[in-house]
Amino acid sequence: MGGQASSQLFAVPDQEQILRETGFSQATVERLYQRFQVLDKEEKGYLSKEDLEGIGELAVNPIGDQIINAFFQDGRETADFQTFARVLAHFRPAEGPGGSENVNSRLSKLKFAFQLYDQDKDGKISRAEILQVLRLMIGIQVTDEQLQCITDRTIQEADKDGDNAISFEEFAKSVEKLNIEQKMSLRILK
Ligand code: CA
Numbered sequence: 001m002g003g004q005a006s007s008q009l010f011a012v013p014d015q016e017q018i019l020r021e022t023g024f025s026q027a028t029v030e031r032l033y034q035r036f037q038v039l040d041k042e043e044k045g046y047l048s049k050e051d052l053e054g055i056g057e058l059a060v061n062p063i064g065d066q067i068i069n070a071f072f073q074d075g076r077e078t079a080d081f082q083t084f085a086r087v088l089a090h091f092r093p094a095e096g097p098g099g100s101e102n103v104n105s106r107l108s109k110l111k112f113a114f115q116l117y118d119q120d121k122d123g124k125i126s127r128a129e130i131l132q133v134l135r136l137m138i139g140i141q142v143t144d145e146q147l148q149c150i151t152d153r154t155i156q157e158a159d160k161d162g163d164n165a166i167s168f169e170e171f172a173k174s175v176e177k178l179n180i181e182q183k184m185s186l187r188i189l190k
């Protein structure tokens, strides 16, 4: 252990593509890769759900499970470094050029946030899905009745076509005034 580690530390796989996609600086990608390698205890080259559950920030995040699921789209059970970096890029302000095309962009962050709610992936946030997230986020301080109330109000305010669910367009419109960059910040890196 350790003998060749120092020379391999910065050999980030697919580095060029990751830099382009995420808008991260090279230093950030290198730090993320070190973090990835630490999480990948058995040096498999990819992370499992159990590995990600070791991230303290996610363990204490009320929607940590939803965020962890975002690393494993399309039924996959492992996340390689590129996937890891892409998902984390949603939670970081853009660094350097590339703005609107990379996953740091506002639209991309919105889509990602929408997916965190839309757990059954039918393209709509249902009442039950809102309730589930709200329960996780503010569950302890409010009664079930209050929670139902907040859910109804959230839907009423965002639901423009009256189907009792929130489409991506409705979602994007309702959070238009929020500072999504700030809301989506999650400090994975120390
Ligand atoms: Ca849904």
Ligand code: CA
Pocket (backbone or CB within 6 Å): 158, 159, 160, 161, 162, 163, 164, 165, 166, 167, 170
């Ligand atoms: Ca609707």
